[in-house]
Amino acid sequence: MSEVVDVLYRRAGTARFAELRALVSARAIRTALADGAIRRIAKGVYALPPVPDPLAAARAQGGLVSHLSAAVAHGFSVLDLPDKPQITVPRGQHRRLSPIPCDLHWADEVSSDGLCTGKLRTVLDCARTLPFEAALTVADSALRLGAVDRSQLLIAAAELTGPGSRRARRVAAAADARAESPLEFVLRSVLIEAGIDGFEPQVVVRDGTFSARIDLGHPGLLIALEADGFAYHSTRTALTRDCHRHVNLTLRGWRLLRFSWEDVMFDRQWVVTAIRAAIAGSPGHHNVLEIHGHRGDAFAG
Known part of the structure; x- marks a missing residue:
């Protein structure tokens, strides 16, 4: 049920059934509705209940x-x-x-x-x-x-x-004033809770005519973490620009790990496992990490 509420928060309090159903189960929607956590404001349209002043x-x-x-x-x-x-x-x-x-x-x-x-x-x-x-x-x-x-x-x-x-x-x-977005705040908290050190908010990578900021970067290991919201690529131009940025960072030795809102909010153990795997595979880092979990095959090979 909390996932249904989270999705509605992310959409400014309202969403159509199809939008909710793409991310949560029909049972979760029915449960949230029955418990009063959400309300139906029109046919096929759901919203958070009004909060008293x-x-x-x-x-x-x-x-x-x-x-x-x-x-x-x-x-x-x-x-x-x-x-x-x-x-x-x-x-x-x-x-x-x-x-x-x-x-x-x-x-x-x-x-x-x-x-x-x-x-x-x-x-x-x-x-x-x-x-x-x-x-x-x-x-x-x-x-x-x-x-x-x-x-x-x-x-x-x-x-x-x-x-x-x-x-x-x-x-x-x-607490750090450099962090920029709520999703980034949560990703930082996930790292801190897991005892993963060395990542700094809003790291700037600048080289000649290229300049980019990374949500969370490890300058020593050249690992970049990005927390991408639902509408991160709102246009084709934005997607193309981000692809160029990704390639430019890779050419400069950075490895970019990108996590969605669903990853950061609902699958934090996988996020931690992925980051630890990246650290273990960094040059000069000789730890061997065996990955478990339903997404472990993403790292195979």
Whole structure:
């Protein structure tokens, strides 16, 4: 069911049945519909259900929009939109009766930016409570936008105590302003979780009249990783330009591994196995890697 929701997120909240069916099973669509995770808005057209207004929820509870809801309000990239507004209220305050459903959090003192938690506080809240890849997506985006300074993030994370403090420090240490897209943020988190080092965001390869940027590059091993979204090749011109780029990188000794949104989101073990195989096959690297998994035949020979 989560795959159906993810596909709809990727298509700005709506999709036709044929578009969904090309990526997920009919059973998953029926289950998501029955559970209320998606809704039918016209014959053969599905959409995500509307989310209550977080500002209205904050006013109703006498608190602040926080966590993922605040991240969205601040314009940060998020891996998943919250299904309910996330609100923080002063510790000791009881939940108020309200027709607006929300996820409530409590805190002693919270910096505010209007009716939202402050940008730094929002990143820290997400870092404390979200899975690593989702938290890193918010932190990378905040740094890239210049909304948060990395040194301030590191200091603030180091001063945290209580639940999620260690998780927040890990996110702060890994956050990087150079990463550009949510899919790239997640691919970076996959590498970090797997303990694969040496890959840097947005590596520039420049040689004479040729110049290209790589989503994640290992300058020492000349391995390039690209995270391609669904509409990466929207035109034939774009496809031709990318083919030229790929050839030029290959001529300069780079090996390019490209992963789709489905690979990064749903088949991370295969992604890790592929990258480790590329590392093992690099000049000067003598490890031998036996590949297992349903895509192992892609590396045969």
